[in-house]
Amino acid sequence: MCADPIVMRYFVSPMAADDSIRWAEARQREIGETGWGLWAVEVVGHFPFIGFVGIWQNVTLHAVEVGWRLDEPYWGQGYASEAARASLDYGFDVVGLDEIVSCTAVVNEPSRRVMERLGMTHDVSDDFEHPRVPARHELRPHVLYRMSAERWRELRASKASG
Numbered sequence: 420m421c422a423d424p425i426v427m428r429y430f431v432s433p434m435a436a437d438d439s440i441r442w443a444e445a446r447q448r449e450i451g452e453t454g455w456g457l458w459a460v461e462v463v464g465h466f467p468f469i470g471f472v473g474i475w476q477n478v479t480l481h482a483v484e485v486g487w488r489l490d491e492p493y494w495g496q497g498y499a500s501e502a503a504r505a506s507l508d509y510g511f512d513v514v515g516l517d518e519i520v521s522c523t524a525v526v527n528e529p530s531r532r533v534m535e536r537l538g539m540t541h542d543v544s545d546d547f548e549h550p551r552v553p554a555r556h557e558l559r560p561h562v563l564y565r566m567s568a569e570r571w572r573e574l575r576a577s578k579a580s581g
């Protein structure tokens with residue numbers, strides 16, 4: 420999945436297999452240490468692995484971020500949003516976080532749509548140039564979206580009441 424140039428279209432480059440495995444092992448260690456992280460996503464009874472979604476400590480942002488990457492055959496079916504909602508529930512209800520953010524390249528419209536579908540808020544004053552993307556690269560400008568625990572509970576309550 421991480422070697423596929425279509426999946427990795429909004430990253431500076433696809434990943435080599437051994438880098439991808441090292442990266443996944445690091446995420447797995449984080450889950451072992453804290454109990455939460457970027458989880459593998461399974462469509463129970465159908466597909467054992469469609470990608471990953473979850474919450475993780477983003478060291479660049481100094482914040483907990485909700486993130487997602489699905490393999491291309493599983494796009495357009497609501498899986499990322501469904502798994503992200505479960506991740507926000509976990510982050511706010513179980514971990515007890517006050518805020519979860521999400522960032523992506525300005526041009527990554529599919530990812531921004533997930534953030535907006537979740538009800539995350541976007542203030543242009545939070546936008547930033549990603550320090551790990553080369554200067555003048557089209558993927559350097561990033562947007563940052565936010566969700567507070569309070570807003571998430573309000574949105575959930577209003578959805579539950581119809």
Ligand SMILES: CC(C)(COP(=O)(O)OP(=O)(O)OC[C@H]1O[C@@H](n2cnc3c(N)ncnc32)[C@H](O)[C@@H]1OP(=O)(O)O)[C@@H](O)C(=O)NCCC(=O)NCCS
Nearest residue numbers: 426429487488489494495496497498499500523529530532
């Ligand atoms: C970003 C990414 C996860 C978005 O995936 P996605 O499939 O568009 O998002 P969802 O799983 O939430 O699906 C929502 C889409 O499915 C559609 N859909 C179809 N059936 C649905 C259902 N039963 N429930 C909800 N949505 C459904 C929605 O209309 C929506 O389509 P739209 O965005 O064209 O309006 C995916 O494009 C991806 O993995 N990209 C590569 C990695 C990447 O860029 N990650 C982000 C880096 S910051």
